[in-house]
Amino acid sequence: MEELKLYTYIAVFGSFAVYFGIAWWARAGSTSDFYVAGGGITPLQNGMAIGADWMSAASFISMAGLIAFLGYGGSVFLMGWTGGYVLLAMLLAPYMRKHGKFTVPEFIADRYYSKTARVVAVICLIIASLTYIIGQMKGVGVAFSRFLEVDYDLGLYIGMAVVWVYAVLGGMKGITYTQIAQYCVLIFAYTIPAVFISLQLTGNPIPQLGLGSTLADGSGVYLLDKLDMVVTDLGFKEYTTDNMGGTLNMFAYTLSLMIGTAGLPHVIMRFFTVPSVKAARMSAGYALVFIALLYTVAPAVGAMARLNLMNTIEPVAGQNLEYAERPQWFKDWEKTGLLQYQDKNNDGKIQYTANAETNEMVKVDRDIMVLANPAIANLPNWVIALVAAGGIAAALSTAAGLLLAISSSVSHDLMKGVLTPDISEKNELFAGRVVMTISIIVAGYLGLNPPGFAAGTVALAFGLAASSIFPALMMGIFSKKMSGPAAVWGMCSGIGVTMLYVFQHKGIMFISGTEFLGGLEPNWFFGISPNAFGAVGALVNFTVAFIILKATSEAPQHIQDMVENFRTPHGKVAAAHDH
Amino acid sequence: MENQSSYWRENLRLIFICLAIWFVVSFGFGILLVEQLNEFRLGGYKLGFWFAQQGSIYTFLGLIFWYTKKMNDLDKKYNVEEE
Numbered sequence: 190m191e192e193l194k195l196y197t198y199i200a201v202f203g204s205f206a207v208y209f210g211i212a213w214w215a216r217a218g219s220t221s222d223f224y225v226a227g228g229g230i231t232p233l234q235n236g237m238a239i240g241a242d243w244m245s246a247a248s249f250i251s252m253a254g255l256i257a258f259l260g261y262g263g264s265v266f267l268m269g270w271t272g273g274y275v276l277l278a279m280l281l282a283p284y285m286r287k288h289g290k291f292t293v294p295e296f297i298a299d300r301y302y303s304k305t306a307r308v309v310a311v312i313c314l315i316i317a318s319l320t321y322i323i324g325q326m327k328g329v330g331v332a333f334s335r336f337l338e339v340d341y342d343l344g345l346y347i348g349m350a351v352v353w354v355y356a357v358l359g360g361m362k363g364i365t366y367t368q369i370a371q372y373c374v375l376i377f378a379y380t381i382p383a384v385f386i387s388l389q390l391t392g393n394p395i396p397q398l399g400l401g402s403t404l405a406d407g408s409g410v411y412l413l414d415k416l417d418m419v420v421t422d423l424g425f426k427e428y429t430t431d432n433m434g435g436t437l438n439m440f441a442y443t444l445s446l447m448i449g450t451a452g453l454p455h456v457i458m459r460f461f462t463v464p465s466v467k468a469a470r471m472s473a474g475y476a477l478v479f480i481a482l483l484y485t486v487a488p489a490v491g492a493m494a495r496l497n498l499m500n501t502i503e504p505v506a507g508q509n510l511e512y513a514e515r516p517q518w519f520k521d522w523e524k525t526g527l528l529q530y531q532d533k534n535n536d537g538k539i540q541y542t543a544n545a546e547t548n549e550m551v552k553v554d555r556d557i558m559v560l561a562n563p564a565i566a567n568l569p570n571w572v573i574a575l576v577a578a579g580g581i582a583a584a585l586s587t588a589a590g591l592l593l594a595i596s597s598s599v600s601h602d603l604m605k606g607v608l609t610p611d612i613s614e615k616n617e618l619f620a621g622r623v624v625m626t627i628s629i630i631v632a633g634y635l636g637l638n639p640p641g642f643a644a645g646t647v648a649l650a651f652g653l654a655a656s657s658i659f660p661a662l663m664m665g666i667f668s669k670k671m672s673g674p675a676a677v678w679g680m681c682s683g684i685g686v687t688m689l690y691v692f693q694h695k696g697i698m699f700i701s702g703t704e705f706l707g708g709l710e711p712n713w714f715f716g717i718s719p720n721a722f723g724a725v726g727a728l729v730n731f732t733v734a735f736i737i738l739k740a741t742s743e744a745p746q747h748i749q750d751m752v753e754n755f756r757t758p759h760g761k762v763a764a765a766h767d768h
Numbered sequence: 769m770e771n772q773s774s775y776w777r778e779n780l781r782l783i784f785i786c787l788a789i790w791f792v793v794s795f796g797f798g799i800l801l802v803e804q805l806n807e808f809r810l811g812g813y814k815l816g817f818w819f820a821q822q823g824s825i826y827t828f829l830g831l832i833f834w835y836t837k838k839m840n841d842l843d844k845k846y847n848v849e850e851e
Contacts (some may be wrong), residue, residue, distance in 0.1 A: 256821075261802075266822035268794045271825045275790045278832045279783045283839075397822060401811035411812030429817045430806065465850050470839060474832040481825050488821040729843050756776055757848040 196574035197336045199651040204374050204578045205351055208585075211370055212363040220614050223360030223621055224291040224597050229366055230462040236475025238365045239459045241372035243270075243450075244483055245321075245478070245587035246328020249375060250580050254558035255490030257498075260426070262433025263491060265442040265721075269651075271484055272443070272475060273450025278473030281451060282460040284666045286469035287755040291461060292763030293454040293594075293658065294602040300665040300674035302748055309680050311598045313657035314454045316684070318591045319631065321453075321650035325591070326636025328584040331556055335525055336577035342637060348585065349633045356629075357622045361462060364589045371582040376482055378579020382563040382572050383486045386493050389446035389566060396489035416492055419499045424505065424543035430491065438717050445723035449651025452659030455587075455594035464727050466758040494558045497565045502541045502550070509538040518564035527554035588632065630740035649691060649720055656683035656726025664734060668767075671751045675734045683730025690726075691719045775846040782838050786831045794824040 217223040230238070242504055248270070290296055294314060298307035326345055333344020355363050380396070387399030403411050416428045425431075432439055450456065460469045501516065503509050512532060522528035529552035532538060541550040560580060563573045600621035605612055612620070636703030657680045664679070665673040717725065744752075754760060797805055802816030810818050843849045 261817055261820060264817075265797060267821055268798055268824050271828050272790060272794050275786065275828050279786060279835055343806055398811075401813040401818070404811065413812050413814075413817075425821055429814050430803075434801075436799060438797060441793065443799065450819070467840060467850065470832075470836040474829070477829050478834055485822055485825055567838055753772065756779075757772060757846075758850045759842055759848045 193570040193573060194338070196252065196571050197577050198570075200574040200578035201581060204370075204582060208351070208355050208367045208495070211366045212359040215363045215366045216358050217360035217362045219528055220291075220601075220618050222362045223618055224593075224601060225458075225461045226360075226362040226365045228462060228464055230464075232463055232468045232471035233475055234365070234369060235459060235463050235468070235472040236477075237372045237479055238368040238462075239456060239472065239476035240479030240483075241368035241375065241582070241586035242459060242590040243456055243480060243587070244372075244375065244583055245640065246325050246332075246580065246584035248483065248487075249379060249583035250559050251324075251556050252327050253487045253490040253494065253562075253633065254555035256557050257495040258434055258553075258555055260420075260428035260431040260492075262431050262439065262633065263488070265433065265439055266597065267484055267488060268338045269443045269446025270450055271480060272447040274473055274477040275481070276447060276451035277456070277460075278470055281335070281446065281457065281659075281666065282469045282473055283758070284468045284755045285457060285461065285662070285760060286460050287466050288765050289461075292601050293457050294598050295606065297661055297665070297676075298602070298606060299751070300748065301661075301676045302673075302745070303673035303677065306661075306673055306677050306680075307602055307606055309677050310658065310661065311602050313653065313680060313684050316688075317453065317596055317653040317658070318455060318595050319628075319635065320653060321455075322588055322591050322628075322632040323635040324650075325580060325584045326632050328556075329528075329581060329588075330636060331525075332560065332577055332580040332584070335521070335560060336574075337556075343638050345633060348581070348588075349629050352585055352588050353626065353629050356592050357625050360456075360618075360621070361518050361593055364586075364593055365459075365462060367589070368586045371586040374430055374582040374585075375579040376479070377485050378575045378582070379490075379559075380486055382566070382576060383490050383493075385568050385572065386497070386566045387489060390493055390496070394674055396486045396493075400489040400492055412496065416496050416499075419496065419668055423499075423541065424501075426543075428495070434721075435719055441717045442721035443722045445655050445721050445727075446651050448659045448727055449653075449655035449723050452654035452656070452657070452662065453651070454598070454658065455590040457662075458594055458597070459590070460657040465507075467555055490559060494562045494565065497562070498553075498558075499541070501565060502539050509540055512537055512539055515539070516565075518561055521564070522557055522561055525557075526552075527557045528552060558604065592625050592628050592632070595628045596621045599624040652687050652691065652720060652723030652726065653684055655723030656687040656730055660727050660730040660734065664731070664754065666756070668738075669749045670738065670739055671734065672741060672744045674741060675737040678737050679730040679734030682733045683726045686729045687722050687726030690722045771846055772848075775842065775848060778842055779839065782842075786835050788828065790831060793819060793827040810840050835839060 221227050252266050255266060285296055287294055294307045294310035297310040316578040329348030330341040332348060333339055334341040355367050381397040384394050387396040388394045391399040391402040392405040392407060393399040394401045400412060403409050404415055413429055421427050460472060463469050463472055512530060531549055531551045533547060533549050539549055540547055542548045560576060563576055600617055604620055605617050660683060661676050661680050664676060797816060798820035802820060805816035806814040808815040
């Protein structure tokens with residue numbers, strides 16, 4: 190155990206030292222450095238940075254855990270969080286890069302020739318990004334509290350301090366290069382244990398193939414068939430067919446995550462950092478390569494972790510593990526309170542079943558699955574240490590990207606764009622750093638009082654981005670006539686409907702007790718869960734915008750010309766007049 | 769101008785083809801038709817389950833790179849590349 194602690198300190202603080210070094214080397218000198226890294230990032234670098242920016246604590250820590258317990262239902266995260274890149278590459282990124290501005294609200298302001306549109310976009314952006322950050326902060330706290338055995342709160346404070354140093358110092362430039370380093374840390378940390386575990390269970394070192402292979406115990410049974418058998422024996426739903434809340438819910442959930450991915454400003458912003466339209470298209474492809482490396486391994490990690498957990502508790506059917514003989518990792522996680530056992534029938538053994546009356550594993554937090562996985566599989570200590578560093582890298586890199594999106598939308602869009610247009614570049618840069626500091630403190634506060642588990646809150650952020658920002662951007666590019674007022678009404682009604690639906694089921698601002706329809710499934714609209722509602726919100730957004738466009742006048746000619754212009758890669762963009 | 773609108777039309781056609789495939793592999797094979805496809809197997813994977821957790825992601829990758837290549841060709845054909 191002492192050896193593990195030493196390795197963990199080396200891995201975590203060693204990686205911090207690297208991030209700080211990079212941040213110092215790539216510190217930002219101008220607003221262009223701070224917002225878009227001077228526009229000089231190559232597609233390959235950008236793809237890697239998007240990978241780290243994108244893959245958050247939710248992807249690294251929570252997703253495989255969710256899949257482990259949801260089985261087939263967990264596919265919504267896999268398809269939803271990758272399919273959005275197809276939309277980004279084809280519907281948004283190249284045109285927004287061609288337009289060539291710093292932020293997403295700035296694009297909306299130009300396209301919809303309206304300060305109101307800009308402010309509405311800023312508000313939508315801040316709501317979505319803050320919701321998203323909560324998940325990251327919780328991820329940092331969990332990783333620290335388990336691996337460095339410090340308090341959850343203290344872990345959170347350390348995480349805040351680290352992000353503050355390199356995000357505030359480096360802006361987009363520092364963040365980009367740190368994210369490249371963080372991508373390397375997190376992908377190694379994720380795949381190495383997966384390779385070991387796949388090898389142990391199936392004899393195949395490639396997890397994507399291992400998941401479809403037979404078990405290495407000589408039985409000739411396929412891993413997934415065995416898992417289906419084990420879980421159904423204990424009364425759980427069959428792993429490979431358990432569809433979360435039905436087909437319609439899965440459909441809406443996947444769609445929400447896909448268009449939410451394409452509408453998340455911290456991801457779109459990354460496409461402003463490359464030098465050309467061609468490079469923007471290419472970055473989306475590279476980004477998905479780097480993301481797919483983790484996302485195709487995750488289902489294997491989930492299924493194998495579940496099987497290992499079941500086998501530990503009940504090695505042979507009917508012969509359950511004695512509580513007194515539980516392994517070390519079990520005790521470690523019990524200390525954090527994320528794993529709880531209660532001997533209901535006083536036989537000293539552990540029964541883990543789907544029946545709430547007899548189930549003695551009263552709490553198995555899904556977020557612990559990835560972090561506990563290497564220990565469950567008896568992997569060497571340095572692997573466990575690596576996973577700790579990887580989880581923290583994933584959370585920090587995403588938090589930094591989000592903080593940048595928030596701070597640029599305040600300093601560049603609200604201050605420079607609307608409130609104090611004649612602010613000097615130096616002061617704007619300073620304001621950006623101040624806003625970032627404030628955002629970190631707010632995010633930290635929300636991390637101390639988090640609603641739900643990490644992936645749950647994150648999924649919500651997608652619903653909000655899906656219902657507000659994505660439709661406005663897409664209509665701005667594909668409908669030349671779409672007018673400012675129509676887009677503003679669309680955004681407001683889209684995000685309004687989604688937030689109302691979420692709040693009525695999950696509590697106003699997530700404060701439990703204030704939900705007025707209860708979080709219960711019978712009250713869900715057509716059985717669609719609050720997290721999946723973004724797709725409906727987006728539909729409302731599109732519908733409202735087109736109805737209002739029909740009733741009012743279309744966009745002025747110079748705006749239509751501007752749209753013509755950013756639809757092709759060559760030539761310069763005409764200046765927007767009302768801006 | 770004439771040139772530009774046929775460039776845009778060809779782009780829209782490409783996007784339509786890509787998004788049709790995008791929809792079929794994920795929402796189609798992975799969700800709506802999953803039960804029917806699960807009758808077939810790919811090694812230890814049920815086929816519908818495989819599309820939902822593996823196949824759709826590989827297809828997305830192929831789509832983006834194919835679209836990028838096609839668009840680069842289109843930029844050349846219509847002579848609208850960046851300076």
